[in-house]
Amino acid sequence: MLTRPSSAGFTLIEILVVLIVVGLLAALAVISIGDGGRQRELENEVRELYLLMQTASEQAVLNNQELGLLIEEDRYQFVVYDDENGDWERKGDRLFSARQLPEWMTVTEFIENDLPRLSSNEDRLRPDVVFFSSGEFTPFELEFTIGSVSDRRHLIWSDGLSPLEWIAPGEQRDE
Numbered sequence: 001m002l003t004r005p006s007s008a009g010f011t012l013i014e015i016l017v018v019l020i021v022v023g024l025l026a027a028l029a030v031i032s033i034g035d036g037g038r039q040r041e042l043e044n045e046v047r048e049l050y051l052l053m054q055t056a057s058e059q060a061v062l063n064n065q066e067l068g069l070l071i072e073e074d075r076y077q078f079v080v081y082d083d084e085n086g087d088w089e090r091k092g093d094r095l096f097s098a099r100q101l102p103e104w105m106t107v108t109e110f111i112e113n114d115l116p117r118l119s120s121n122e123d124r125l126r127p128d129v130v131f132f133s134s135g136e137f138t139p140f141e142l143e144f145t146i147g148s149v150s151d152r153r154h155l156i157w158s159d160g161l162s163p164l165e166w167i168a169p170g171e172q173r174d175e
Contacts, residue, residue: 038146042105043168046144046154049076049099050166053129053156056096057164060131067091068127071109071142075100079127088127106148110141136160 056067056078066081068088078096079088091097101107111128131137139160145153155167 038104039152041102042144042146042152042154045102045105046156046166049142050156050164052078052096053131053164057131057135057137060133061135064133066133067096067131069129069131070127071107071129074103081130104146106145108143108145110143111138 060067068079070077077098078091080091082089129138129140141157152169158164
């Protein structure tokens with residue numbers, strides 16, 4: 001009796017089907033991680049600024065010195081008010097060095113401009129938010145989004161007397 005040898009391999013069609021399924025799963029993973037990655041990066045950037053602002057507020061009180069936050073289109077930096085010169089200067093501390101913002105991040109500022117602030121001879125170093133040595137600061141609202149999409153926005157705000165508050169997407173502000 002003649003018997004055929006049994007085949008123990010996969011056919012070409014079976015291999016192609018597996019490759020297509022694996023490719024589709026990989027494409028879905030990349031698409032779902034792509035947007036989530038930017039959201040995570042946005043959250044990390046906002047968290048870093050929030051913590052730096054809290055630290056600046058505490059440092060202003062501890063050192064009896066006014067600190068400021070200067071926000072530009074693509075970066076932010078902390079400055080310190082020098083009583084002797086009567087001017088704002090860049091803070092030399094590594095913790096408060098200038099930081100670059102990602103190009104995809106949009107920062108919208110709502111700052112009370114009619115309140116008295118410490119003036120500067122160089123208007124370019126006049127900070128947007130001032131952390132006073134009394135523990136108060138300029139009332140402000142900073143909104144962070146990815147590009148112009150504002151449905152997933154982060155918000156850092158204060159009325160100037162109450163502590164800083166960070167509101168993540170989906171949370172409501174305590175009024």
